[in-house]
Amino acid sequence: MGSSTSHLSKELLTEYQELTFLTKQEILLAHKRFSDLLPQESRNMEDSLRVRVSTEQILTLPELKANPFRERICRVFSTAPERDSLSFEDFLDLFSVFSDAATPEIKSHYAFRIFDFDDDGTLNKEDLKQLVNCLTGEGQDTQLSTTEMKQLIENILEESDIDRDGTINLSEFQHVISRSPDFTSSFKIVL
Amino acid sequence: MASFLLRQRSTQSDLEPPESLGEVLWEEEVERICSTKVALQALPYAMMDKRLIRHLREPDGVKTSFWEQWKKKWQRVHQQFLDVSHRLMGIFGLWKTDLYEIGGLFGTGIQSYFTFLRFLMVLNLLTFLLTSSLVLLPLAWLHSPEPGPALNTSYHCPTSREPQPDLSRIHLHLWDVFTGRALSNTYLFYGSYRMGPESDSQYSVRLAYLLSPLTCLLLCFCGTVRRMVKGLLHKRLLSRDYRPRLSSKVFVSWDFCIRSREAATIKQHSISNEFKIELQEEQRTLQMQQQTRKQRARQLLSYVGLNMIIGLLVVGGISAIYWATKFSQNYKDESLSLLLQYMSPGVISLVNNLGPLLFGFLVQLENYPPNTEINLTLFWCVVLKLSSLGMFLFSLRQQAVLCSGRSDHSSCEPHGYNQCDQCWENSVGQELYKLSIFDFFLMLAFAFLITLPRRLLVDHLSGQFWVWLGREEFLVPKNVLDIVAGQTITWMGLFYCPLLPLLTSIFIFFTFYVKKYTLLRNCRPSPRLFQASSATFFFQLVLLLGLLVASVPLLYVISSIPSSVNCGLFSNYSAPWQVVPEAMALRLSPSAQKVFYYFGSNTFWYPILILLSLTLTVCLSQSGANKRAIKGLRRQLLWQVREKWHLVEDLSRLLQESGGSDSWGPESPSSRSSRPRSFCPGFPCPGSPRSRSFMVGSTHSQVTSSFSFL
Numbered sequence: 001m002g003s004s005t006s007h008l009s010k011e012l013l014t015e016y017q018e019l020t021f022l023t024k025q026e027i028l029l030a031h032k033r034f035s036d037l038l039p040q041e042s043r044n045m046e047d048s049l050r051v052r053v054s055t056e057q058i059l060t061l062p063e064l065k066a067n068p069f070r071e072r073i074c075r076v077f078s079t080a081p082e083r084d085s086l087s088f089e090d091f092l093d094l095f096s097v098f099s100d101a102a103t104p105e106i107k108s109h110y111a112f113r114i115f116d117f118d119d120d121g122t123l124n125k126e127d128l129k130q131l132v133n134c135l136t137g138e139g140q141d142t143q144l145s146t147t148e149m150k151q152l153i154e155n156i157l158e159e160s161d162i163d164r165d166g167t168i169n170l171s172e173f174q175h176v177i178s179r180s181p182d183f184t185s186s187f188k189i190v191l
Numbered sequence: 192m193a194s195f196l197l198r199q200r201s202t203q204s205d206l207e208p209p210e211s212l213g214e215v216l217w218e219e220e221v222e223r224i225c226s227t228k229v230a231l232q233a234l235p236y237a238m239m240d241k242r243l244i245r246h247l248r249e250p251d252g253v254k255t256s257f258w259e260q261w262k263k264k265w266q267r268v269h270q271q272f273l274d275v276s277h278r279l280m281g282i283f284g285l286w287k288t289d290l291y292e293i294g295g296l297f298g299t300g301i302q303s304y305f306t307f308l309r310f311l312m313v314l315n316l317l318t319f320l321l322t323s324s325l326v327l328l329p330l331a332w333l334h335s336p337e338p339g340p341a342l343n344t345s346y347h348c349p350t351s352r353e354p355q356p357d358l359s360r361i362h363l364h365l366w367d368v369f370t371g372r373a374l375s376n377t378y379l380f381y382g383s384y385r386m387g388p389e390s391d392s393q394y395s396v397r398l399a400y401l402l403s404p405l406t407c408l409l410l411c412f413c414g415t416v417r418r419m420v421k422g423l424l425h426k427r428l429l430s431r432d433y434r435p436r437l438s439s440k441v442f443v444s445w446d447f448c449i450r451s452r453e454a455a456t457i458k459q460h461s462i463s464n465e466f467k468i469e470l471q472e473e474q475r476t477l478q479m480q481q482q483t484r485k486q487r488a489r490q491l492l493s494y495v496g497l498n499m500i501i502g503l504l505v506v507g508g509i510s511a512i513y514w515a516t517k518f519s520q521n522y523k524d525e526s527l528s529l530l531l532q533y534m535s536p537g538v539i540s541l542v543n544n545l546g547p548l549l550f551g552f553l554v555q556l557e558n559y560p561p562n563t564e565i566n567l568t569l570f571w572c573v574v575l576k577l578s579s580l581g582m583f584l585f586s587l588r589q590q591a592v593l594c595s596g597r598s599d600h601s602s603c604e605p606h607g608y609n610q611c612d613q614c615w616e617n618s619v620g621q622e623l624y625k626l627s628i629f630d631f632f633l634m635l636a637f638a639f640l641i642t643l644p645r646r647l648l649v650d651h652l653s654g655q656f657w658v659w660l661g662r663e664e665f666l667v668p669k670n671v672l673d674i675v676a677g678q679t680i681t682w683m684g685l686f687y688c689p690l691l692p693l694l695t696s697i698f699i700f701f702t703f704y705v706k707k708y709t710l711l712r713n714c715r716p717s718p719r720l721f722q723a724s725s726a727t728f729f730f731q732l733v734l735l736l737g738l739l740v741a742s743v744p745l746l747y748v749i750s751s752i753p754s755s756v757n758c759g760l761f762s763n764y765s766a767p768w769q770v771v772p773e774a775m776a777l778r779l780s781p782s783a784q785k786v787f788y789y790f791g792s793n794t795f796w797y798p799i800l801i802l803l804s805l806t807l808t809v810c811l812s813q814s815g816a817n818k819r820a821i822k823g824l825r826r827q828l829l830w831q832v833r834e835k836w837h838l839v840e841d842l843s844r845l846l847q848e849s850g851g852s853d854s855w856g857p858e859s860p861s862s863r864s865s866r867p868r869s870f871c872p873g874f875p876c877p878g879s880p881r882s883r884s885f886m887v888g889s890t891h892s893q894v895t896s897s898f899s900f901l
Binding site for chain 1: 231234237267299436438442443446447448454456462828832836
C-alpha cells in the first residue's frame, strides 16, 4: 500500500488477530496509541511497524504510569537486545496478554516473568522481597519492617514452595494462581 | 523475514563450540511446541517467535489438506462473528465507561459493587418482561373486563368516599401515589386483575399469574447458586493445604487496571495494612495455641456471651417492628398523618441503622482480631436485615389472615378490614410498595442530607473534631446489604404487586448514579482491602438468603391461605394453588394427569432421595481419596527433587575431579551464590544475549531427563 495514512492492511490485521487475543478494534486503537508516541516523521505505516519506542516514552502512557511494575512489564515484553525499547509488535503482545480474552495460563506465565526481578527463572527470597516492596510502596509507614518481611516471605515459601527448594518455580506459581479466582480480573489493562 | 531466534542460534554456533546439551534441549523444546495443539495466541512468546512457530508448524510451500483449509476458513468466519457480536454488545453495554472509571480509581473490589447493581437492574427488567408478556399482554389481548374492584351490593357498602375539599385535591393525589391508594385500581396491584371462569380453550391468565412469580424465583435461585458455586470451590471447602492465603494475596492483590497515582497510593496503603493484619493474626493464633485451658474456656464463654447479647438486641429490634406494624395497621384508615402511614418502614430503617452501630461498638469492646470483628458484625447485620423483613411480612400477614374469611366482622372493624374493602392482598402489596419507595428516598436523603454536608463541613471547617470525623467511608458490605434488602422486598411483592420489578429497576438506575456521585465526590475509600472474589461470593450468598426469606412466605400463601372473595383472580378458590389441578383436569387427558400425579407422589421422590444420597456418598469418598493421593504425590515430589539435587552435586564433584576447573553445572540450593543463568531459566528469553537453553514449563523434569542421558 502506497498511502502514508496509518491504516493497517487487512492481511496484517488478520495475522495479528490470529497471533494475539485482541479484536480488530483493539488492534487499531493500539496502533493509534503507539503512533502517538512516535516522533512526527515516523508516523506513517511502514515506519510505525519498524521503529522502536524507548521505555521512558512507553511509561508515559496513563495505563502504565501508576503501576509499580511498569519497568518490569516493559522489560519483559521487549525484544530489543538491551531490553529497553518496544516495537509495535511487542506493544501488541503486551496488550494481548493483559486483555480480557487471554487465557489464565498465559497471564500467569507472564505474571511470573514480571515478578522475577532478577530474570533467573525462579522467584527466590530477593525477588519476593522486591515484589512486596513494590506492592506496599516506598512510604515510611507502609513498608514492612524487617521482621515482618521475613515472616511474610517465610509464610509465602511455606505455602507455595511444594518441593522445598527455597524458590518458587513456574509450576508452583501457576498452582497458587489457579486457586485464586481474582487473578484474571485484576491482571487486566484495557486501552 | 529472518526470525529472531534463528538468527540468535546461528550467531551462537559461530561464536563458541556448541553446548551440546543446550542445543539438544532447544531442539526438543521447539519440537514440543510445534507438535502441541495449543493455539498460537496462547503461546507465551514474542510475536516474531510465534511467526516462526507458525511457519514450522505449517511450512508455506506444503499443500494443506482440504480439511485444514476448511477448518481455517471456519475459524476466520467464527472470529468475524465474535467481533461483530462484541461490537453489538458494546453498544448495549450499559455503564461500561462508568465501571471502567470506577475500577481505575478504586480497584476491582468497589467496582464489583457497581457491577452487582447493574446485574440486579437487568434481573428486575427481565422479571418485569416475563410477567408482562405472560400476564399483561394476554390480558389486554383477550379484552378482559376493566380493572377495578367488584361492587358487591349485598353488603350495603357506601358507593363513594366523602367528597374532599378542592384545596387539598393535588396534595391528596400526590399523597395517594405515595401510599399506593391512587394506584390500587391499576394493574400495579393484585386486586384489580379480573378474569372470567376457567375454560379449557382459552389462555389461562390465572395459571400464568400464579406461575410467573414462581418461575422467576426459581430462575433467580438457579442463577445465583450457579454463580456462587463457582466462587465457593475456591474459597470455603478447601483444607489448609490447598488454601494459600498469604501467597495468593501477594501475587494477586495488585489491580493492574488502576490508572491514577492517588489510587495507586491508596491501594498500596490498603495492601500494606492487609499484610500487617494477616501477620498479626498469625502471631495471635500462635499465641492462642499456647494458652491454658482456663484461658481458652474464658474466651469461649465471653464469645458466646457477646453473641447472646447481640441476639437479644436483634430479637428486641424485631419485636419493635412487629408492634409498630400492628399499631399502624390498626389505625390504617383513620388519619393521613405521615407518621402512621410510614411508621413500619421508619421503624425498620431505624432498627437497621442503629443495629450495626451497636453491634460494632459491642464487638470492639472484646478486642478480637480484626477479621473476626468484621465477620461477626457482618453476620449479625445480615441476620437483622433479613429477619426484620421477614417479621414485617409475617405481621402483615397475621393482620390480614386474622380478618379475612371471618363471618363476624365486628372484631375486624377497628382494624379497617370491613367486608367492603376486603382485599388483604392489596394492603400487603401497598405496604411493600411503600417500603420500597421509602428505602429509595431514605437512600437519597442519606446521600444528600448527611454525606454531602459532612463532606462540605469537613473540607471547609478546620478543627480537631472535623479532622477526626473525616469524610464518610464507602463501605461495600453495608451498601450491598441495602440493595439486597431492596431486592428481597421486590421478590416478596411479586405476587401482590406484579409491576414492582419495574419500579425497582427504575430505582436502581437512579441509585447507580447517586452512589457513583457519592463515591467520587463525598467519600473516602475504606482502608480495608476488599477483594472482588470474596465480594462476589458474599453478594451471592446474601442474595440467596434474601431469596429464601422471600420465597418461603410466598409458597405458604399460595398453597394454604384462601384469597379474598372480592378481588383478584383467585376469589373462587380455596387457595391459589388450586388453579393448577383444575387447569390440569380441564386441559389434559386422564393419562397425562396420572403422570403428573405420579410426579407429585411419594413413590417418585423416595427413590430419587435414595439415589441422591448414594451419589453424595460416592462424591465424598472420591474427594477423600483425592486428598490422600495429593498428599502422597507431594511427598513424592519433595523426595524426587532432593534426589535430583543430590545427583547434581555428585556430578559436579565428579567433573571437578576429572577435568575442568570451574563447574559448569548448576549448584544445589545449599550453595546459591553462583548459579549460572544458562542452565535453568524457566522460560525462553528472546532478548537474552547468551545461551538458549529453553525450558518452558517444569524445569525439573527437563533437567532430570537430560541427566538420564549422561
